[in-house]
Amino acid sequence: MSTATATHEEHHDHGPAKGLMRWITTTNHKDIGTLYLLFALTMFMLGGAMALVIRAELFQPGLQLVDPQFFNSMTTVHALVMIFGAVMPAFTGLANWLVPMMIGAPDMALPRLNNFSFWILPFGFTLLLSTFFMEGGGPAAGWTIYPPLSLQMGEGFPFMIFAIHLLGISSIMGAINVVVTILNMRAPGMTLMKMPLFVWTWLITAYLLIATMPVLAGAVTMLLTDKFAATSFFSAAGGGDPVMYQHIFWFFGHPEVYILILPAFGVISAIVPTFARKPLFGYSSMVYATASIAFLSFIVWAHHMFTVGMPVVGELFFMYATMMIAVPTGVKVFNWVSTMWRGSMTFETPMLFAIGFIFMFTIGGFSGLMLAIAPADFQYHDTYFVVAHFHYVLVTGAVYSIMAAAYYWLPKWTGHMYDEKLGKIHFWVSTISVNVLFFPQHSRSAASCSASRNCCSSISSTRPSRVARRPPTRSGKARPGSNSNSCPRRRRTTASTRLRRSSR
Amino acid sequence: MTDRARQKRRNILLALVLALVALAFYFGFILVNVQGGG
Numbered sequence: 127m128s129t130a131t132a133t134h135e136e137h138h139d140h141g142p143a144k145g146l147m148r149w150i151t152t153t154n155h156k157d158i159g160t161l162y163l164l165f166a167l168t169m170f171m172l173g174g175a176m177a178l179v180i181r182a183e184l185f186q187p188g189l190q191l192v193d194p195q196f197f198n199s200m201t202t203v204h205a206l207v208m209i210f211g212a213v214m215p216a217f218t219g220l221a222n223w224l225v226p227m228m229i230g231a232p233d234m235a236l237p238r239l240n241n242f243s244f245w246i247l248p249f250g251f252t253l254l255l256s257t258f259f260m261e262g263g264g265p266a267a268g269w270t271i272y273p274p275l276s277l278q279m280g281e282g283f284p285f286m287i288f289a290i291h292l293l294g295i296s297s298i299m300g301a302i303n304v305v306v307t308i309l310n311m312r313a314p315g316m317t318l319m320k321m322p323l324f325v326w327t328w329l330i331t332a333y334l335l336i337a338t339m340p341v342l343a344g345a346v347t348m349l350l351t352d353k354f355a356a357t358s359f360f361s362a363a364g365g366g367d368p369v370m371y372q373h374i375f376w377f378f379g380h381p382e383v384y385i386l387i388l389p390a391f392g393v394i395s396a397i398v399p400t401f402a403r404k405p406l407f408g409y410s411s412m413v414y415a416t417a418s419i420a421f422l423s424f425i426v427w428a429h430h431m432f433t434v435g436m437p438v439v440g441e442l443f444f445m446y447a448t449m450m451i452a453v454p455t456g457v458k459v460f461n462w463v464s465t466m467w468r469g470s471m472t473f474e475t476p477m478l479f480a481i482g483f484i485f486m487f488t489i490g491g492f493s494g495l496m497l498a499i500a501p502a503d504f505q506y507h508d509t510y511f512v513v514a515h516f517h518y519v520l521v522t523g524a525v526y527s528i529m530a531a532a533y534y535w536l537p538k539w540t541g542h543m544y545d546e547k548l549g550k551i552h553f554w555v556s557t558i559s560v561n562v563l564f565f566p567q568h569s570r571s572a573a574s575c576s577a578s579r580n581c582c583s584s585i586s587s588t589r590p591s592r593v594a595r596r597p598p599t600r601s602g603k604a605r606p607g608s609n610s611n612s613c614p615r616r617r618r619t620t621a622s623t624r625l626r627r628s629s630r
Numbered sequence: 631m632t633d634r635a636r637q638k639r640r641n642i643l644l645a646l647v648l649a650l651v652a653l654a655f656y657f658g659f660i661l662v663n664v665q666g667g668g
Contacts, residue, residue, distance in 0.1 A: 301648075305644070309644065344656050344657075
């Protein structure tokens with residue numbers, strides 16, 4: 127008998143695989159969470175390197191460090207990498223680590239699907255980044271890939287489309303896993319309204335993912351057939367409508383914004399009560415506010431495209447609907463502040479990042495409200511003000527919450543406490559840097575600078591704005607501001623800037 | 631059928647329903663645009 131047992135043990139190695147195979151074949155939610163978080167960190171560095179190229183090129187007007195096409199590729203792929211490669215996988219990693227533990231489940235509901243969801247990601251990004259080495263270069267039409275510009279991309283176009291499909295499939299499978307885990311695997315007694323808010327926000331985020339990622343996949347599939355199968359979904363020459371693409375894209379794109387921020391709300395709702403030493407103020411109102419934000423996110427998409435020429439009724443609807451989102455978001459901010467009110471607060475690194483989040487995300491929220499005002503948006507559209515807005519909500523919002531979460535749960539994950547002094551240095555250096563970087567961008571729109579170039583505004587030069595369309599005065603002289611040469615900065619442009627502009 | 635097997639079946643069924651919803655959105659949006667002039 128003992129001989130038989132020894133033989134059995136010699137032939138079978140019980141327990142997880144060793145070495146690289148452990149990580150490739152793992153179905154353990156903690157291992158997969160770690161993989162997601164490490165992948166997100168890698169992509170964060172890559173996207174950050176692309177941001178450095180962008181800032182270096184824009185350091186001084188007229189600089190020509192990189193080719194104009196490559197510069198446009200940098201802005202495009204920086205966005206795709208940060209959204210689909212850094213922030214979304216980071217939150218999926220947090221969900222993998224925390225959701226089963228928070229609801230008392232032994233693992234995610236579909237562990238093999240979980241493994242597959244993760245391992246699609248590196249292949250998707252390899253495909254996306256491989257386009258840089260193809261004829262025509264990487265994608266350069268912005269992360270929105272609007273036609274007809276995006277259809278002019280070179281040989282990398284189908285690879286980019288397939289990469290987006292892969293990233294979408296990965297997200298949908300991850301979301302399905304989260305929903306099934308939360309709905310079917312809760313421990314006895316763990317009713318929905320007893321779940322931690324991080325679980326609630328992820329449940330709602332997962333529904334948003336399932337509803338919107340297929341819409342993006344559909345849009346890019348139609349782009350693909352427009353390019354290669356002679357369809358005309360978005361080609362005006364064939365009876366299609368390029369603006370329809372914008373509607374479809376933003377029907378995905380706006381809920382995507384909330385996919386990036388709702389889990390952050392969950393993280394902050396976990397951290398603030400801990401360091402204020404009080405229970406979260408208004409738990410149920412937080413749940414309903416999250417659900418309201420998710421619902422409203424589906425009926426506001428056209429605020430991204432006020433300038434395409436919608437009927438006034440449409441502009442008013444989307445303006446008021448967008449403003450309504452401020453109500454549930456305000457509920458959340460007031461609840462966090464009320465949680466801190468008269469609490470025995472301490473300011474360890476996770477709490478610093480959480481308070482930084484509340485303060486600076488609110489700045490981004492207010493600039494969002496300014497953008498929601500349709501007539502004002504005609505001036506802000508496609509300017510650096512928008513860039514400042516979404517970096518305040520995504521960097522000092524989403525990324526800050528990820529930093530807060532990493533510091534907060536790192537001791538639980540690793541068994542080691544981080545260095546508090548280094549953590550605080552990290553927070554203050556980050557906070558000073560992001561404000562030096564992004565706050566002045568608000569006023570770059572006052573100087574009429576377009577978001578994608580270091581020259582005078584599209585408002586006064588390339589885009590036929592309302593000012594430019596005004597008829598001349600009776601004497602035949604152009605009205606002030608109606609001539610692109612009226613911009614003083616334009617006269618100061620160098621030959622290389624003009625060359626770059628003409629090449630676009 | 632054990633509790634574990636029943637749980638597994640419920641998980642797979644719910645996952646299939648959600649996957650069908652995602653596929654419906656995907657093909658639905660393309661079909662609506664085919665009708666609209668694609």
